[in-house]
Each structure stands twice: as C-alpha cells, then as structure tokens.
Amino acid sequence: MSKKTTYITTPIYYVNAQPHLGHAYSTVVADTYSRFCKLRGDDVRFQTGTDEHGDKIVEAAAKEDVEPHQYVDRISAMFRDTWPPLDIDYDRFIRTTDEDHVAVVKHILQTVYEGGDIYFDEYSGLYCTGCERFLIERELVDGKCPDHLVEPKEITEQNYFFRMSRYQEQLIEHIKNNPQFVSPERYRNEVLSFLSDPLEDLCISRPTSRLNWGIRLPFDDNYVTYVWFDALINYLTGIGYPKGGKFEHYWAGAEHLIAKDILKPHAIYWPTMLMAAGVPLYQKLHVHGYWNVDETKMSKSLGNVIRPSQLVEDYGVDTFRYFSLREMSFGLDASFNSTAVIARNNADLANDLGNLFSRSVSMIDKYCELVLPKPDSAEADDHLQKASEEMISAYIVHMGDFKFHLGLQAVWEFVGAANRYIVQNEPWSLAKDETMKPRLHTVLYNLGESLRLLALLLKPVMPQTAEKMMSGLGIDPASKIMQTLEQGGAWGLSIPGTRMSRVANLFPRIDTKKQSDDRKERPKKAKKGDNSAKKAESQISFEQFKDIDLRVAKIISAERVEKSNKLLKLTVLAPEERTIVSGIAGSHRPEDLVGEKVIIVANLKPAKLMGILSEGMVLTAEFKDGDTNERLSLATVAAAVEPGTKIA
Ligand code: MSP
Numbered sequence: 138m139s140k141k142t143t144y145i146t147t148p149i150y151y152v153n154a155q156p157h158l159g160h161a162y163s164t165v166v167a168d169t170y171s172r173f174c175k176l177r178g179d180d181v182r183f184q185t186g187t188d189e190h191g192d193k194i195v196e197a198a199a200k201e202d203v204e205p206h207q208y209v210d211r212i213s214a215m216f217r218d219t220w221p222p223l224d225i226d227y228d229r230f231i232r233t234t235d236e237d238h239v240a241v242v243k244h245i246l247q248t249v250y251e252g253g254d255i256y257f258d259e260y261s262g263l264y265c266t267g268c269e270r271f272l273i274e275r276e277l278v279d280g281k282c283p284d285h286l287v288e289p290k291e292i293t294e295q296n297y298f299f300r301m302s303r304y305q306e307q308l309i310e311h312i313k314n315n316p317q318f319v320s321p322e323r324y325r326n327e328v329l330s331f332l333s334d335p336l337e338d339l340c341i342s343r344p345t346s347r348l349n350w351g352i353r354l355p356f357d358d359n360y361v362t363y364v365w366f367d368a369l370i371n372y373l374t375g376i377g378y379p380k381g382g383k384f385e386h387y388w389a390g391a392e393h394l395i396a397k398d399i400l401k402p403h404a405i406y407w408p409t410m411l412m413a414a415g416v417p418l419y420q421k422l423h424v425h426g427y428w429n430v431d432e433t434k435m436s437k438s439l440g441n442v443i444r445p446s447q448l449v450e451d452y453g454v455d456t457f458r459y460f461s462l463r464e465m466s467f468g469l470d471a472s473f474n475s476t477a478v479i480a481r482n483n484a485d486l487a488n489d490l491g492n493l494f495s496r497s498v499s500m501i502d503k504y505c506e507l508v509l510p511k512p513d514s515a516e517a518d519d520h521l522q523k524a525s526e527e528m529i530s531a532y533i534v535h536m537g538d539f540k541f542h543l544g545l546q547a548v549w550e551f552v553g554a555a556n557r558y559i560v561q562n563e564p565w566s567l568a569k570d571e572t573m574k575p576r577l578h579t580v581l582y583n584l585g586e587s588l589r590l591l592a593l594l595l596k597p598v599m600p601q602t603a604e605k606m607m608s609g610l611g612i613d614p615a616s617k618i619m620q621t622l623e624q625g626g627a628w629g630l631s632i633p634g635t636r637m638s639r640v641a642n643l644f645p646r647i648d649t650k651k652q653s654d655d656r657k658e659r660p661k662k663a664k665k666g667d668n669s670a671k672k673a674e675s676q677i678s679f680e681q682f683k684d685i686d687l688r689v690a691k692i693i694s695a696e697r698v699e700k701s702n703k704l705l706k707l708t709v710l711a712p713e714e715r716t717i718v719s720g721i722a723g724s725h726r727p728e729d730l731v732g733e734k735v736i737i738v739a740n741l742k743p744a745k746l747m748g749i750l751s752e753g754m755v756l757t758a759e760f761k762d763g764d765t766n767e768r769l770s771l772a773t774v775a776a777a778v779e780p781g782t783k784i785a
Contacts, residue, residue: 142390152212158443172597186231191364263289297342304409321468391419426470455599462541486644497584510578511633686740687784695727712781718751
C-alpha cells in the first residue's frame with residue numbers, strides 16, 4: 138500500500154521584522170506535525186520561508202539606507218538561522234525572490250490572464266500602506282484602518298484585477314462540502330460569514346511608478362505583482378509546480394498552517410486563485426490564535442517582543458516546544474509568561490517525566506546491573522499495557538487534529554500511571570526478597586517498555602529529549618521499533634538483555650529566583666494570582682519524598698521529661714521499640730497517650746533532647762485554642778493499622 142502524503146507549510150514570514158515568539162510557535166507546530174506524520178508512517182514534506190516583496194519591505198530597506206535586495210538577504214538569513222536551534226527540520230526554505238518562484242508566479246499569472254480572469258480597469262479607492270491593499274468602507278473604524286490606525290489615502294490608479302467574484306459560489310460550496318477545509322470551526326464560520334456578502338474582485342498589480350520591488354507581470358512590464366498574489370504561490374513553487382516530479386505527489390496532501398491574522402488571503406484569495414489557475418485546492422487550512430505576552434499584545438513599541446534565541450537560552454529548546462504546544466489550545470489565543478513556562482518545566486518535565494525516567498533507569502542499574510531484565514511471562518501487568526494503548530490511540534487522534542494540548546495530556550496521563558506503578562509495586566521491597574526476583578524483573582521490564590513508548594511518542598514534540606531517553610534505554614534511534622508507530626507502537630518490543638546507560642537529568646529544574654535575576658533588564662508584568670511557579674519551586678520530587686520513612690507507631694508508654702514543660706518521653710513500637718522525645722506536653726497528658734497509634738518520621742537522624750536520645754519525630758498539626766494558646770494535635774491512624782506500617 139502506498140504511503141499517505143502530507144505536505145505541511147508555515148506562512149512565509151515578512152522580512153520587515155525580525156523573528157519572534159509568534160513565528161517560532163507556527164514553525165514549531167509545523168515541525169511537530171511533520172515529525173508526527175512521519176511517525177504515523179506518512180511520506181511528508183515540510184516547507185517554510187520568507188516573503189520578500191512589497192512596499193513594506195522597500196520602506197524597511199530605506200530606513201536602513203540599503204537596497205531592498207541587500208536588506209531582504211540579511212533578514213531572510215536571520216529567519217533561516219533561527220530554525221536550527223529550535224530543531225526545525227524543514228525540506229525547503231523558500232524565498233519569494235528565488236528564481237524558480239518568480240517563474241512560477243509568472244506562469245500562474247499568464248494562465249489566469251489567458252483564462253480571462255484578469256482584466257485591466259481604473260480604480261479609485263482607499264489605500265492603506267500598512268496593509269498594502271485597498272480597503273473597503275466597511276472595514277474602516279472611525280475612518281481609519283483598524284490595524285494601522287491611520288487614514289487610508291484616496292488613490293486613483295489603472296490596475297489589473299483578478300475576477301475573484303466569479304468563484305464565490307464555488308468556494309462556498311467547497312467549504313460547505315468539506316468540513317475539514319478550514320479548522321477549527323470558528324474560523325470556518327468566520328469565512329462563511331464573510332462570504333455571505335458579495336465578494337469583490339482583487340487588485341493584483343501595482344504600477345512600477347509607485348512600487349518597483351516585485352515580480353513583473355508577464356503581460357505588462359509597467360506593473361509588479363501584488364505581494365499576496367505572489368506570496369501564496371510559494372506553496373506551489375516549493376514542490377516543483379507545474380511539472381516537477383514531486384508536485385502532484387505532495388500537492389494531494391497539502392495542509393497550510395497560519396494564524397488568524399491571515400485567514401482571508403488563505404481561505405478566500407488562495408482557493409479562488411487555484412480555481413482560476415485550474416489547480417486542485419489544498420486539503421486543509423489550520424488556523425491558530427495569537428500569543429500575547431503577560432496578557433498584552435506583543436509589540437515593538439511596548440518592548441515586550443520575545444526573540445526565539447532568548448527562549449532557547451532561558452528555557453531550553455524542548456521546554457519551549459513542550460510548553461507552547463501544551464499551553465495553547467489550538468485556535469485560541471494564549472498568554473506567554475515566564476512563570477508559566479517554569480511551572481511546566483518543573484512540574485510536568487522535571488518532576489513527572491524526568492523522575493520517572495531517572496528512577497526507572499537507576500533501579501534497573503541497582504537491581505539488574507543496568508541491563509533490561511527479562512519479564513516473567515506469567516506476570517504480565519495488563520493494566521499498564523492497556524494504559525499505553527489508550528495513550529497511543531488518543532495521541533494519534535489529537536495530534537492528527539492539531540489538538541496538541543490534548544495529545545500531550547494523554548501522554549502525561551500515562552506518565553502518571555507509570556509513576557503510580559512504581560509506588561504500587563515497590564521494586565525496592567521486591568529486591569529484598571530473593572523469591573520475588575521474577576516479579577521484580579517484570580516490573581522493571583515494564584518500566585523500560587513504558588519509557589520506550591514515551592520516547593517514541595515524544596519524538597515529534599521534544600526530539601532531543603527523545604534521543605536522550607533512547608540513549609539511556611540503549612535503543613538505537615535508527616532501530617525499527619523507534620521508526621513509526623506501526624513498527625514500534627505495540628507493547629513488549631523492548632529486548633531483554635539490552636544494555637542501558639546512565640544519562641544526565643532530562644530536565645533540570647529552573648530556579649525562578651535565578652531566572653528573574655538574569656532577566657532583570659527585561660521587566661515582566663507578573664500575572665495576578667499566578668503562583669504556579671512558587672508552587673513548583675516548593676515541590677519535591679518523588680525521589681525526595683520516598684526518602685522520608687513515615688511509619689505508624691503505637692505509643693506503649695509516655696512520661697514527662699524532668700525540668701521541661703514542653704517535652705514528653707514516648708516509648709513506641711514501629712514495629713521495633715524505640716524512644717521519641719516530643720514537644721507535646723503542653724497539649725497532651727501522658728496517660729491519655731498510651732495505646733494511640735501515631736505517625737512518625739522513622740529515619741530522622743537520632744538527636745539528644747534534654748539528655749535523652751530521640752529516635753524519630755512524631756507528626757502533629759498546630760492549631761489555636763482560643764485566641765492565643767498554640768496547641769498541637771497528634772496525627773493518628775485507625776486502631777486496626779499495624780504498628781510499623783509504612784505510610785505511602
Ligand atoms: N508574509 C505574510 C504571510 C504570507 S503566507 C503566503 C505574513 N507574514 S508575517 O511575518 O506577518 O507572519 C504572520 C504569521 O506569523 C502569522 O500568521 C503567524 O503564523 C505568525 N505570528 C505572528 N505573530 C504571532 C503571534 N503573536 N502569535 C502567534 N503567531 C503569530 O503575514
């Protein structure tokens with residue numbers, strides 16, 4: 138059976154501004170989707186690039202006092218250099234100044250012209266330089282362009298027009314018959330609502346007397362092509378239209394990714410252009426929302442523009458990739474703030490995933506000399522396997538639907554299940570009993586297998602982390618079981634006897650204090666009521682918690698300590714007998730305590746209090762009795778619980 142093809146594109150970014158968080162997000166999403174489709178088994182092509190024509194570019198070049206071509210070379214290179222540190226693995230970086238693109242734009246213009254869908258006409262209208270287009274009256278707010286807040290200029294010009302109106306009904310039909318054509322649904326509805334009014338034709342030329350920087354019309358040398366008509370065609374050029382070997386192959390699987398700002402050109406201009414050129418329509422348009430920064434629109438004038446290089450430096454590439462995909466519900470706006478990134482790093486990545494990985498590998502090291510043990514076939518743990526299967530099916534559906542946050546949520550449910558599996562099975566207790574060795578081996582194998590599946594599923598989102606995990610698990614990334622979900626998604630493919638290795642912490646915790654000191658020169662508005670980072674800061678890892686030996690202790694005698702108003706000397710069974718000195722004399726009479734079952738920290742370093750060696754600490758809760766009296770209440774357990782029982 139031949140593979141499904143997927144051709145995913147990002148917008149080609151304008152070179153009038155430097156790359157920022159918004160560009161980084163779209164490109165990370167496209168990269169993740171491309172890697173996910175490969176994992177699903179598709180034949181994938183991924184394209185990004187830069188949009189380099191138009192009067193905005195001429196203005197930006199003039200500000201720097203350089204020629205447009207010098208200017209676009211410089212900024213385009215900045216975009217190109219932005220992607221490797223974010224692990225963006227594209228197949229083509231296209232520029233609208235590339236020779237093949239210029240040729241394809243001319244070819245399409247000629248085809249549409251000859252088909253009778255381009256005509257010459259005089260036009261008077263309100264032109265906004267910021268938008269690089271004529272605006273219609275109803276788009277204005279208080280007589281101004283709502284995006285650039287300036288009054289558009291009245292211009293009369295002779296120009297070429299694309300007969301877009303001719304395709305209005307055909308487009309409405311197509312959108313109605315293909316619910317997936319524009320998604321999420323809110324954007325599909327927005328497009329249909331726009332199309333409920335008559336569509337005007339599109340002015341697709343600019344006289345060279347006004348703008349010289351662009352692609353000349355093949356049928357009139359006095360005009361250059363309108364920048365949107367030029368830019369959208371990049372999606373065809375990049376795969377060899379019209380006759381390149383790859384064109385038909387990849388175009389059949391074309392999916393565009395954009396943000397809501399450029400919905401109209403992509404959902405209206407582009408499909409009608411394709412109809413007029415006789416090219417089949419793309420398959421899907423995926424539209425995401427906008428990132429704000431600390432709830433505020435990102436803008437140069439506010440000084441809150443976040444650069445991709447800063448993101449990598451501050452948080453690390455995989456933390457940024459994970460955060461942006463986990464935090465934004467695709468289609469809606471989201472707010473970026475460093476507190477939220479750090480909270481996700483410390484909780485989801487360092488605590489949940491990082492600890493699961495390091496604990497599992499270190500137990501396989503401790504009990505099996507770092508070699509994956511053979512599971513006992515009679516000892517299968519179906520529920521863990523079932524949880525992994527549920528994760529994989531949810532992941533495939535959600536990632537394929539651009540619901541990345543739900544895909545990751547499904548993965549983290551499994552991370553939680555694997556962490557609970559450790560607690561429930563206590564490999565450290567199994568290791569103490571020689572007869573439990575087969576069981577211990579099963580538990581450790583299942584952990585190794587869970588980690589392999591996690592590495593496989595996380596590869597599209599966090600490629601570097603997945604590689605580190607594979608290296609720790611001793612799995613060759615080129616191995617069949619790590620190539621596609623089909624080859625590697627089944628439970629039980631890890632090979633017993635595989636030599637593993639210790640690798641560094643997957644995700645070091647990020648110290649909020651250090652971060653804020655490092656970032657002092659870039660002040661940030663703290664999000665009101667957001668104390669998630671503080672919470673993450675005070676969290677301990679499961680490793681740390683596990684080190685605290687909490688046990689049930691039965692008090693068998695209690696007496697006052699001489700010369701002390703506060704201290705009682707308790708003799709307890711936990712299950713062995715020991716002495717604990719506790720500061721509860723102000724709240725409890727010794728005679729009331731005998732027979733109580735309390736909770737103690739059993740592995741606290743012994744210390745002498747008033748000359749008596751205390752071997753542990755009794756847990757209490759402090760409360761106020763009346764306005765002033767501080768009192769202590771012992772933490773107790775039900776009478777039926779055996780002394781010495783571990784609290785977990
Ligand atoms: N050159 C056109 C696109 C032509 S595609 C044929 C253009 N360029 S742009 O540089 O302005 O990029 C717009 C795109 O950048 C958005 O659609 C989105 O992908 C990304 N983003 C820019 N700012 C953004 C946010 N604040 N948040 C999320 N993404 C945003 O339009």
